[in-house]
Amino acid sequence: MLDCSNLMMEQCSYPSIFIYGHRATGKSHVMHTLLKELELPYATVSCVECVSVGLLFEQVLLSLFGSDSASLLSRSPSLSDFVRVYKQLCVQASAKQTRYIVLDRAELLRNMETNLLPAFLRLQELDNVTVILLSEIVWDKFRPNTGCFEPLLLHFPDYSKGELQQILSEDSHPSYSPELYSAFINILLGVFYSVCRDLRELRHLAALNFSKFVEPLEQVKEGDTHKLWRNIEPHLKKAMQTVYLREVSSVQWEQQLQMEEKEAGAVRGLSAHAHVELPYYSKFLLIAAYLASYNPARTDKRFFLKHHGKIKKTNFLKKHEKTSNHLLGPKPFPLDRLLAIFYSVVDSRVAPTASVFSQISSLVTLQLLNQVGHDDQLDAPKYKCAVSLDFILAISRTVSFDMVKYLYDFL
Structure with missing residues (x-):
């Protein structure tokens, strides 16, 4: 906190400061407290709330120049519109002190226009302003490919x-x-x-x-x-x-x-x-894992493919398959089969995001799924479902899913 205070008290301000650290390490609180205690002109903008570039520009102008400043922007402002209005307002309301623009959760800027971040890092060419980026990721993962001015890096370590x-x-x-x-x-x-x-x-x-x-x-x-x-x-x-x-x-x-x-x-x-109430999609992942463990792989088309027609169980049954799969126990299945069944049984369309894969890891951590095989294997990981029939029936009832209808042993 003392380093940040010294930076702000210097006469020659830095064009940009990149402050990074894990969540809940005091980044936002420290910056807000310093700017308020030192009575410096500043604008604090949450990039989570700014779903568009126009909202980001409006929040910066409103905080620095008042309620009438945002009306100077066009309806769908571009970066050049913002720079023009910002320069015009700086001439009309010159500040003796350095202005500060604090962009919280700044890693979300990477999802916006490619020239937005380099422009903010060079904003001091228009006025005596310092842009402070608060992020949970390191600068090496943040730096844009187009190249930009390097900010001053400050790290907030985890609490002891x-x-x-x-x-x-x-x-x-x-x-x-x-x-x-x-x-x-x-x-x-x-x-x-x-x-x-x-x-x-x-x-x-x-x-x-x-x-x-x-x-x-x-x-x-x-x-x-x-x-x-x-x-x-x-x-x-x-x-x-x-x-x-x-x-x-x-x-x-x-x-x-x-x-x-x-x-x-x-x-x-x-x-x-x-x-314990599992998250909504984790329930369907667990249901899909149970179906993959106890249904033969060749029956997936019969249960999950539309317009498959009516196929009797005897067409699937081989001579040596006379024992119930539930008596034999769960069998391992690959990750791609789990995801295929999951996308078939879930009610809404779900994109294959990192959230889905993290929930699979959570199910493994909770010992509801078991990962089989070795970590050094070249092919995709394989899993086994580790819950009982009574447990999965209770889970399926909470999401109104007819589990018995999709189990091969109950045909």
């Missing part, structure tokens, strides 16, 4: 464990002492710090699990952290299985804990996932 402890402890519950909440945060970080260092996600986990942590306080004292830890430990381990996925809301999480307490016996292993 001690810093996370200090920040999260500030959210102490008003009904309990700060010392108790700090002890809870210390336990939370002891479990999750090795797998999650995102401040927002840790704050979400703290809000979900604190009520469970303080439940035994009617029988034990606040200082007896050992008994409090024994009560919260199984719930934190369960929460670790769904970290980052945000599969349930806070209310759903409370309802789930209440249901499990009323049930006779604790549910162990994979069956514990039956009470």
